[in-house]
Amino acid sequence: MYDEVSATATSMKVFCGRVNPTTGSVDWVEEDENYDYHQEIARSSYADMLHDKDRNKKYYEGICAAVRRVKERGQDAIVLDIGTGTGLLSMMAAAAGADFCYAIEVFKPMADAATRIVQANGFGEKIKVINKHSTEVTVGPDGDMEQRANILVTELFDTELIGEGALPSYEHAQHNLMQEQWEAVPHRATVYALLVESQRLWSWNKLLPLSLDSVDIRPPPEMESCPGAPSVCDVQLSQLRPSEFTKLSDVLCVFRVDFSEQVSSSAVSHPVRFRSEADGAAQVVLSWWDIDMDPEGTIVCSMKPSWAYPTVQPAPWRDHWMQCVYFLPEERQVKQGEELCLIGHQDDYCVWYSLTKPSVEAQTQVPLERPACHCGAHITWNRARFGELNDRHRIERYREAIRKVLTPSSVCLCVSDGSLLPFLAHSVGATQIYTLESSSMSQHLMEKLFQTNQLGDKIRVLQKPPDGVTAADLQDGKISALIGEPFFTTSLLPWHNLYFWYARTALSSKLDTHCAVLPLNASLYVLAVEFKDLWRIRSPCGTCEGFDVSIMDEMIKNSLNFRESQEAEPHPLWEYPCRALSDPTKVMTFDFRELVPTEEMSAEGSLNLVRSGECHGVVLWMEYQLAEDISVSTGLLRVSKENGDCHWYPNRKQGVYFFSSLLDPEPARTHISISISYSLTFTPKTGDICMRFTPLS
Template sequence: MKVFCGRANPTTGAVEWLEEDENYDYHQEIARSCYADMLNDKDRNEKYFQGIRAAVGRVKERGERAIVLDIGTGTGLLSMMAVTAGADFCYAVEVFKPMADAAAKIVEKNSFSDKIKIIQKHSTEVTVGPDGDMQCRANILITELFDTELIGEGALPSYEHAHQYLVEEGCEAVPHRATVYAQLVESKRMWSWNKLLPIRVHAEDGEKVVVSLPEMEDCPGAPTVYDIQLNQVPFGDFTALSKVVAVFRIDFSKPVSRASGHHTVQLEPIRSGRAQVVLSWWDIDMDPSGSIKCTMAPYWVQTASDDIPWRDHWMQCVYFLPNEDLVLQGESVDLTAFHDDYSVWYRLQKGRNDDAGIDVCVERPVCCCQAHLLWNRPRFGELNDQNRTAQYVQALKKALKRDSVCLSISDGSLLPVLAHHLGAEQVFTLESSAVSHSLMKKIFKANHLEDKIKIIEKHPELLVSSDLEDRKVSLLIGEPFFSTSLLPWHNLYFWYARTAVASFLTSDVTILPQSASLHMMIVEFKDLWRIRSPCGTCEGFDVHIMDEMIKNSLDFRESREAEPHPLWEYPCKSLSDPLEVLTFDFRHTVPEHVLRKEGILNLLRTGKSHGAVLWMEYHLTPGLSVNTGLLQVSNEKGYCQWTPHCKQAVYFFSSVTEPKPLTSNHSAVAYAIGFSPKTGNVTMDFKLLN
């Protein structure tokens, strides 16, 4: 059956109706999943196998049959481990139909169909009995229901139901327990991901300060955790105010409750400072003795000799406190972790050693200032980047005149405030959503500009002359930034918006930025290549079906094949020089003809060519640019530094395999890059040359 799906094109802003089959959403979910990463996580797989062998062994020592329940089986890997370890039978539960189908094929391929039953249901719908999905309760419970926050994939409700209805009392569980750890830190960099800091602008009539809205001061922020690769955050970017403490534990072999709760630990600050952020992670013990441990601890917690496994499916958590609070060395404070059935959040209390007053914080935090609804964490960092702001201030000083009528087109941008402070006669800002309109209205009011800057809540194509008070725009500005953008070129929506408002511009209008360019470089990733690496075999089991499944599902329609990734979290080295491949001139309207460039890019360094990285650079005025990608190639080895505020586009080559030291299979890459103005799509094709 075919269906038609309406989808807003991030680049053109137009709604497109695309014909899809009924499994389209499934395909997209598989494409964005981490199945390959998990299957290639050797440390995870080995620890699970060890824990499963030990659990089966303990059951057999008691003279019992080993009946396994595997919740969230995915590929069926853990179930196959259990049977290999001697389990008599395994019930493998998987609610996601395409994965359940794949698991059935993989189990059959590995000749385990007689001992593994795939149940395509949510575990809370599974029944036990002669006519049920399971003939009897299991005495071994195996799960992999965890995310970076541990409980974010619904582990607690699933465990609660399983203990009530699906497993025997006192069952063996793999993993056996989990421990959540936390560390209190001060970090200017991380705090800039959560609050809008004051921005100072030097104008002709003195210094102006752009302030945040009052509601943001005590706003708890975005309700979701910020999961990042903490191993890529330099130790100098934060100051530890406490030692690492165990906040709470969950024993999976005993009944588990999904009820909301809290756990308080007393901290003894190891130094004085501003408590701003809680860094958190967890580890799991695969056996009761704790001798088989899988940990997410970052590098500064583990010993120097540890070979820290790389993972992208489990990372570490950054939790922001509602406001910064001064803590003093030697004066204890209480850190409380709250949780509901899916989320964790933290609060800090000073001078309390009991749970008095705790109940006021049990409610899951929700943004009350609206800024966290419009701006994600990287966007906060971008707005707080003083060097970036300085580029826009310099460009505006060059472009502005006393009689300038300015129109800003970006989502929730502070450029209108900067333009006003730097002397624009009249400033209009186009906000296409009710959230951005409401937020900017509050920011303008906090800066006493509610009567100075006019907000127009419209899409560009709906603009009429009266919206601009019948005036012509002499300066059109944009960062550009749009909240719907995923890939670097999606912000080219500014070009389409500029074209839509062309009739309202003066003949000598200044466009800022005046142009943009798309850049490309061939890289070798240290670890990121693993997420698209073939699975083939895993712990001796044939799981190649997943390779075909992932390959067939990689249909990133926004770019044809590129994927967005924040490369500051994923080290890589350049194998080629960066190359400018396409330019987009905003001083003119969007052309009708396709922009295209073909050529050959020579590889200058040895290494494995994992893929191409693409990013945008915006040219504000002659000599002033803002880069959204490569900042520099740091040394002769080619290690790259990337802007932390944006995601870059990564095109993985089809032959992604584990790199071999000091070898290179290719000496050049042939490329063809095209931009279709009609669709807004960037298409690309690459061929590795010997």
């Protein structure tokens, strides 16, 4: 929520200097010395993993089978559990008959929790928790492990499978901590890929050309040829409608990792030949993985999205493991029946893809270098921002509003990060246009974009804070039109973009008496919802597969009491289905035509629940009034009248305030007479919105 810039410690407290995303100031905040630990726990997916019944069931079945195979060979079952977390998998092994378990956990608060959980469940004599990285563990009479293990149990995987360093950890453990013959749970992993054309997904990766009557916006050549960011997009692909992509291949098996054999973390390429199933533009690779818990492949835990099953059925819901979206280095036109080669490149931490014609070279080629952005755009803009910049309907709304406030004589200043509004200002006739950028990289990126479109001498980029803008910067003129989306790269929660209001206040002496401000205002809306699945990430852990892990509830509750986690948290709700239980309600309006007030703003009231369901929390978002008759929403777009299903703007995150026993209010199993009371306070000095929502019967 804040960008930490420095910290100094004094005994039991830490003073952290953080850039406030709303006010833009550096705030020095006194935190508990365990602040980072609490934040790590609060933001983790422990509750989500513990509630993943499919995952837990498959792991338990696989562990039981592995212990049985070792016992059938007449050996003691000695288990090594790397990344034990709560100790759940070690307890499963002990319950399955393992003779001893070594549970490795590098994160000390979790290692301490695992020790308490193991003891609380009566496994203290069969499980030893070791608070080290697995590469630091020693074996021998005086070592951490008295003997090498013969069953390797791990859950080191992320959405990309290997992104958390699974391969180096396996490689080291198999060399140094395992016997010559070992069983592994999981036994193997298989990575799958599907080549598709999807304008929706491709718009997350490239700035697409845009025609605006007299103005065409073209991306710089280096942006078009840039391979993009090295990081994968993790997405709930079950929420991507099949109509939003065209399959150009069948589901391809790209590579397998057998964990019962020696694993290598060396870079390697995996070419897969196939014939294109349709004409189209090859743009995107959708990917997921399965893990087989046993050698026979009868116990399978799959990450494939719901539409990838043979028949329509709900996929097990997970947020700790999702699916991957990879962008090819460049778009390539393919024909139905054309023979192609998709190459999955893999090093010790990353996977990426390229597409080529089949050849002997393609099958034996050395892995390409990991893709890295060289244009600056993929470092400055995330995937949602690319999507917003390519949202033509939204751009037209802004252009329509800008037409109402700009004239050829306007002195126009845009305050937003990496915005196309200066182009829109030029397209409606403004000739003196400035744009304020928050970073040198963003400044360079926008200058290159303006130059590519022959506007380098017509739009001036200023890289400085609002209170640093001088009369000389504006050629001794006064700003007659202040415009913004608003969007800022440091913003996480919807109200963080109120930075535009603080910028407007800092610039007040540079504004003309009759300066037009766009947007006119921002309104904060709230909606009570029932989530289909997202509630699980904040649901109490209690017992899991018969093991008491309620200590995690205590840890998470303590963590959530910290300032950054006790209120709303950001989520892209297009990925997380929910139903509206109340009507959307406007609770606060921030008037950008006025200065930021010095006094607090408060709002109190109640949300009447008009639909039955279980109320898991409240969603918050901003709606901007661009002109008297033009507005844009960063949250709710519409609610289905039939069932209350919500449709969310996909290119911004919304704020979610969860109800759970950890946060005290009783979950509201609603009736139309039940309501949710709310109390919100906006503090101008900090830019924070403190909130309380309480279900009432």
